[in-house]
Amino acid sequence: MSENIIARAEQITKVYPGTVALNKVDFNIYEGKVNVLIGENGAGKSTLMKILAGVEQATSGRIILKGQEIKPRNPRDAEELGIGIIYQELNLFPNLNVSENIFISHERTVGGLVIDHRSQENKAKELLKRLEQPINPKTLVSNLRIGQQQIVEIAKVLALEVQILIMDEPTSALSNAEVEVLFRVIRELKAQGVSIVYISHKLEELMQIGDYITILRDGNLIAEAPMEGIDLKWIVDNMVGRDASKIYEPAAHDIGKVILSVRNLTLPAPHGKDNILDDVSLDLREGEIVGLYGLMGAGRTELFECLMGLHPYYATEMTLDGKKLRSHVVSNRIEQGIMLVPEDRQREGLVQTLSIHDNMILASLQRYLARLLSLNTKKEKDAVGQYVHDLSIKLSNTRNLISSLSGGNQQKVVVGKALLTNPRVLLMDEPTRGIDVGAKEEIFNIMVQLAQQGLGILFVSTELKEVLAISDRIVVMSKGRVIREFNRDEATEQALVEASAVGHGVDVAQ
Ligand SMILES: Nc1ncnc2c1ncn2[C@@H]1O[C@H](COP(=O)(O)OP(=O)(O)OP(=O)(O)O)[C@@H](O)[C@H]1O
Ligand SMILES: [Mg+2]
Missing domain, CATH: 3.40.50.300 (P-loop containing nucleotide triphosphate hydrolases)
Known part of the structure; x- marks a missing residue:
């Protein structure tokens, strides 16, 4: 390929107990281009990106950046190498304000000691303006709607001024108008030479923003191609491995x-x-x-x-x-x-420190649900098993933590949980x-x-x-x-x- 590959993941394998999340996957990042990464829920997209961003370490395989092997041990390492990530799940502190969140762990200081709030707020304002979101940087994050929180996440990574920017479903809670703004920013970043990896399940969106497309299925690399000339049917067929265009x-x-x-x-x-x-x-x-x-x-x-x-x-x-x-x-x-499947699964839908099973049987709104269902353990297990099956939730054991599920599979748990209340x-x-x-x-x-x-x-x-x-x-x-x-x-x-x-x-x- 004539384009410049700035970074490359080679033969990456990641094994979790009970799951091979990635199996010898190669992945390219192109200088000043967008490579969109797609695949079904649980295909391994987020895992691959977390490895590139130092959040997780590969079981085997190498990462090459500008010809040199790198081994980021944590996100800080990766940032120093110029790699930043917007996580799929929102990672903000609700009790801090917008500018504090944007600069968390990168505080601007006066003389290295005192946080320079004025400078942080000014920069935050500038970033939010670029994203066309007139939010006051002093607003508490808990007072923002979920789409605005997602925009704060974007501002947070823009503040790092990285060379390689990974966006894991950055638009899942954005309106169409907000998506347009993000796309403008992405085009500007590209023009400045920033390389982007973009993950989304909104296929039309991917076709609009991608220069390259990479498809994963069940932890395996299925295809990589320039976006030009590719149609929706090709994407879907490769993604699910069958004709799903109807x-x-x-x-x-x-x-x-x-x-x-x-x-x-x-x-x-x-x-x-x-x-x-x-x-x-x-x-x-x-x-x-x-x-x-x-x-x-x-x-x-x-x-x-x-x-x-x-x-x-x-x-x-x-x-x-x-x-x-x-x-x-x-x-x-x-x-x-009446039962609600809430929009914000992180805050209202799931308890991250509980298992998949416990999340399903607990309506996090109130703990009375177990009583309401008056299920005994065996019945409970059957009911959970039934929904895991009906909703095709991809997991190795319902006793594992909910956080071990891919984002899409967590969403299915939220749906299953609502159904268990028999509304x-x-x-x-x-x-x-x-x-x-x-x-x-x-x-x-x-x-x-x-x-x-x-x-x-x-x-x-x-x-x-x-x-x-x-x-x-x-x-x-x-x-x-x-x-x-x-x-x-x-x-x-x-x-x-x-x-x-x-x-x-x-x-x-x-
Ligand atoms: N911490 C963990 N412990 C155990 N298994 C995990 C862990 N994190 C991810 N997995 C498993 O690895 C596989 C890949 O998950 P990953 O989050 O990379 O999927 P994804 O492609 O991002 O899916 P989605 O579109 O739903 O976000 C899944 O089977 C998931 O359950
Ligand atoms: Mg994911």
């Missing part, structure tokens, strides 16, 4: 009577600005899958949170199976039959975040099966194609209001996008 067709399911009914739900903003939710009315029927579509700030997550009993909202009606949902206590809502209504906030194309279909199949059993499912996705593929009905929200509802057969990409932009300076003729 469009998802949900199986038939009957739709019955209304289970969940909401009228005039209003959530005021804390400081008297526009309402966060404004007069939202909506029904969900037995066996129905309803997609909620909208841009960032449309109020989808807040709607879910109100349905779970959070926030001081008003509504003239909120009933489940005809019974009023009065209590504002989450555990009561779960007991009444009537399932609220799913970005259920396929970080999930590979093949496994997405598995999640869709599960959603349809649940609908066939009579559950009502309300789900949020920023991916239009997903919303169109699986929804019986689509509700479009903008700025806290329901703008329009579409039946499956009348919804098109364009109509959804137009409706979601109402109130953003675009009006739509109905």
Whole structure:
């Protein structure tokens, strides 16, 4: 290849107890180019990147940087060699502010002793401006939405000014507009000669930003090629090892009577600005899958949170199976039959220090779940085993720590956990975040099966194609209001996008 290879991983093998995560993998990093790395959940992408960034050490194999073998023992070593990484899972301290997080362990000091907050905040401001995020550097990270936290992670690595930048699913929680900004920054970095590795499950995104593509499957290198001339089908075929290009067709399911009914739900903003939710009315029927579509700030997550009993909202009606949902206590809502698959699996979905098994049976919201299920150990084990099987969760033992699972497989555990509460209504906030194309279909199949059993499912996705593929009905929200509802057969990409932009300076003729 004529291009300059700045760094190269040679014959990397990584063995964990019970798992060969990587098997003699070669990987190239090209000077001033983007090599996108793709593969199914658990294929070994993050592991390979952690080895390059000094977080993990290979069982065997070498890393060559500019012709010399390097052996980074920790991320600090790697940074000194000019290699930086944005981790797949957010790594911020919620109790510190944005600029403190950006400079954590690289504090700028006055005379080597006192932290120079002014200088850090100025630099943080400059980085956030470059990323077009007007966040005050003094804001506590816990007050940021998850997409903004992801942007802080990006700012953190930009502050290091590295030569090789590894991005492990940097856009999984970003809006389309934010992705565009990141892509502009990536192009600028390339122009400055920075070499980039980019991991994502959003295939269109990869094709847009990649100069090269590398595909892993089950820890093996399957293909590497220049992006030019490559199509989606080639990528998917290589990734999953079978023809997976067909469009998802949900199986038939009957739709019955209304289970969940909401009228005039209003959530005021804390400081008297526009309402966060404004007069939202909506029904969900037995066996129905309803997609909620909208841009960032449309109020989808807040709607879910109100349905779970959070926030001081008003509504003239909120009933489940005809019974009023009065209590504002989450555990009561779960007991009444509503369950949420949260968007932020790290903070709300999983307890990293517990095993896969324990995470599944514990609703982290409240520990009462074990009682609610009143399962004995044997039943519990069977139930967990069943979902591990149904959701094809790739693991060696359910007693291992949840953190030993790949990101996508952790997401499946969150879904499994919600299903174990036996809900009537399932609220799913970005259920396929970080999930590979093949496994997405598995999640869709599960959603349809649940609908066939009579559950009502309300789900949020920023991916239009997903919303169109699986929804019986689509509700479009903008700025806290329901703008329009579409039946499956009348919804098109364009109509959804137009409706979601109402109130953003675009009006739509109905
Ligand atoms: N600390 C660990 N202990 C044991 N097994 C691990 C550990 N970390 C990763 N693995 C295993 O290594 C394999 C590869 O995981 P990896 O996180 O690299 O996948 P990935 O390609 O990044 O997947 P995803 O798309 O879901 O993020 C998986 O089977 C995973 O369970
Ligand atoms: Mg990963």
